Amino acid sequence: MSYLRFERALMTNLQDSLGKEILRTNRSGAYSCSTIVDCNTRKYHGLLVVPVPSLDDENHVLLSSLDCSVIQHGAEFNLGLHKYQGNNFSPNGHKYIREFDCDKVPTTIYRVGGVVLRKEVVFQHFEDRILIRYTLDDAHSATTLRFRPFLAFRSVRQFTHENAVASRAYSEVDNGIKTCMYAGYPDLFMQFSKKNEFVFQPDWYRGIEYPKEQERGYASNEDLYAPGYFEMSIRKGESIVFAASTSASKTSGLKKLFQEEVDERSPRDNFFHCLVNAAHQFHVEDKNGDAYILAGYPWFKPRARDTFISLPGLTLSIEEYEFFEAAMKTAEKGLREFMEQKPLTVKLYEIEHPDVPLWAIWAIQQYAKEAGVDKCLEKYGQLVWDILHFIKEQQHPNLTLEDNGLVKTDGKQQAVTWMNSTANGRPIVPRSGFVVEINALWYNALMFGAELASKAGKQADADRMEKVAAQAKESFVATFVNPFGYLYDYVEGDLREQSVRPNMIFPVAFDYSPLDNAQKKSIIDFCTRELLTPKGMRSLSPKSGGYNPMYVGPQTQRDYAYHQGTAWPWLFGFYMEASMKLYKRTRLSFIERQMVGYEEEMMYHCLGTLPELFDGNPPFHGRGAISFAMNVAEILRALEQLEKYKY
Structure with missing residues (x-):
């Protein structure tokens, strides 16, 4: 059958x-x-x-x-x-x-x-x-x-x-x-x-x-x-x-x-093959030969952040290195044009957002793990160092390196992170100042840049990056770790945003983390208790003010619910990675049971793929775009990592 x-x-x-x-x-x-x-x-x-x-x-x-x-x-x-x-x-x-x-x-x-x-x-x-x-x-x-x-x-x-x-x-x-x-x-x-x-x-x-x-x-x-x-x-x-x-x-x-x-055509005869088929649907090429990742169907375009988050899962996890390299070639062109303040010649939207170049480094880091550090160094080493230099020299229009080693952004007037819903032109979740995942990305990028520099024999450069990273690590803990056992979502001046949000999972999941194991365990426990659902991680805890989990109704009503409790499958990929790094094989059966929630979605909504988001409360109905690249990508990457832990 x-x-x-x-x-x-x-x-x-x-x-x-x-x-x-x-x-x-x-x-x-x-x-x-x-x-x-x-x-x-x-x-x-x-x-x-x-x-x-x-x-x-x-x-x-x-x-x-x-x-x-x-x-x-x-x-x-x-x-x-x-x-x-x-x-x-x-x-x-x-x-x-x-x-x-x-x-x-x-x-x-x-x-x-x-x-x-x-x-x-x-x-x-x-x-x-x-x-x-x-x-x-x-x-x-x-x-x-x-x-x-x-x-x-x-x-x-x-x-x-x-x-x-x-x-x-x-x-x-x-x-x-x-x-x-x-x-x-x-x-x-x-x-x-x-x-x-x-x-x-x-x-x-x-x-x-x-x-x-x-x-x-x-x-x-x-x-x-x-x-x-x-x-x-x-x-x-x-x-x-x-x-x-x-x-x-x-x-x-x-x-x-x-x-x-x-x-x-390859058959869609099981969960994995459905996701592979869906992954190919996001691969697009224009008449100039530029390759892109479409953020989703039916209304999304190639967006820079989505591209870098999706790219490893949509290509490396299914051993399609050529398209990773083709899409990264296009993206590198856009990144360099942005850093050099030239007009963009590629159709990569929202490349100016402050976390985008850091997500690019994260994507390259995944390439290094799959294709080898030597090949990564040859292809992307210079790009990684150029991005870090660009940020360190204060050249980004909305990302500044502060004296404490952390990076700061202004998100009060414009949404600058993946939580990008707006109302009347203003962000509904105005994440500004020191943002938790941006600084986790910054620390991870510095350490990965130092790793590549050391591999290339540039030890002095590696030492300089590690020095900045050491300061960022100390400041990250002092800034974001709170006495309640989780991380502040963002800190600006005296404001410490105490809402329990899933962005704190990133520093636990990244290869280079500023946190110790006790802090990681506490964060994973918070995420499991308050954010994890069978369809992904909630964008806000039910115990936090403003929880609004049902993505229904007219546009304005949906905008206010978009990041206030809805569940996102792509976040589960990072939750799984964090859990497996900390608990190893002891969490294997738990993660496998969680995967059942995604497999059953193959029969609903848009067949053989995953929608953009889900309601944060039962019955966790699928909403938004009918097929979403980051969700497909991260569940594919999670499946790949599960196989590695099994064997």
Whole structure:
């Protein structure tokens, strides 16, 4: 039996099936996403969603959906499904679904009387092209298929509505048509592997509704344009491939192309393979050859902090060193341009945040552990030293080295750490002054820089770094360790932020820690008692003021809950690392039991991946972005470390 397989009872129950989403991506950042019953429930959903650089840096929904109908003896059975205003669903094609399987490629089997139709979907790896193969597994009489495309041609952040500007023009191409609704957009090519008849029957389908946008407090209705329909006969045992793309397809090769794409896919037949598949979805490359880590789907872009935190888990943990090096090459270009105060030529967002260069050093440190210190020194030694010099010489605009050896940042007016939610332009959690994880990163970076310098024979440089580190270590303990047994989250002047937050786990987890074992044990105990959940670590303890664990409601309400008690899986990776370093194999079974909470998520929300965050209280419902890079990365890294401790 397949790992990700759902039978008729679940598929026909919309209360269950509409909550399960499926994501297909390529290396350009384009994607295809919907629910497992092909009913779009978000404005971000679409069959072909692509970047259009000539317009902006957003993705755009070109082809929203494709309804397939089975026709026998003059009777039409539409397999599509759309939600309209007033909680009306039409044409209720989900009732014909017999099963859904997402092991290698998403596969839906429909049964209409004596007709059994199989639909399989892939997204071409290096082209903005969605491919769908329809195979007639069984039929007792002549069968015709009719396909009606629904077009949007709009940004994922907007809606389209019936208007007189939209172009109805189309041109016939090989076994299909091409069309473009608005100036500035690329042509949309819709073609089949088989000769067909296109019937021009333009119409707008009005009042289509997206319930996920309603839940989030946004507008939720739009109109979609259908230019007409394609029609063709199909024989028992025959397969027909549909292609939607921004460039013309060679229709005679579509069947072969589809099979080649299927053959390249690895099965999602267990927890680990699901995460590996999800990891590959975050790998993107632009036309300049620059490689990035996308922070998440469907609305995130490549963000600097997310890149460095995610990179080890998404590449090194699955032995894909080449992409680590490619993405780090792009990131290094951005870091150097930032440090040299030059305009950025790479699309790496938020690189100016104070912790970003220190997270870069942490990522490089993970590379050293996997690929070897000698290779790391050769590739990244100079970058590590240049970053440390940049900070030590007070060149960062928002990170200053103080006399006590710690680094200080101003986060009162702008969110500068990963806890970056804002309201009315101001940070909801204004972490400022000496921030605990930034200074843990600083100490760790100094010691790692000294390690590389010593390896390179630069002992004088190593001694200087160790001297600064020794001062930082002493000041870290004096500044952050409190009499209650945990760490202050940040300290600014006389303010010592006493909220119990997960950021104190980082100095316990890092290879170089300023804390002794007794202090580490006390911190881990606090984190276990007050922050750990089956879905990650809470961003705030229930015992602290302002605890708000439910990420629901309109945008403002969600912003205030974002880092006030919600649970984040990526933090568990560092919790696990800290626990295993301190307790070794004695915590092995406990950590393995915790992993069960993440494995069960493979069957919910977006299949085979992890969402952005979870409610901090039971039943710990998944929220936010449907697939989040840091979460996938850190659970992969945790799995890798577990294997090492086992053997």
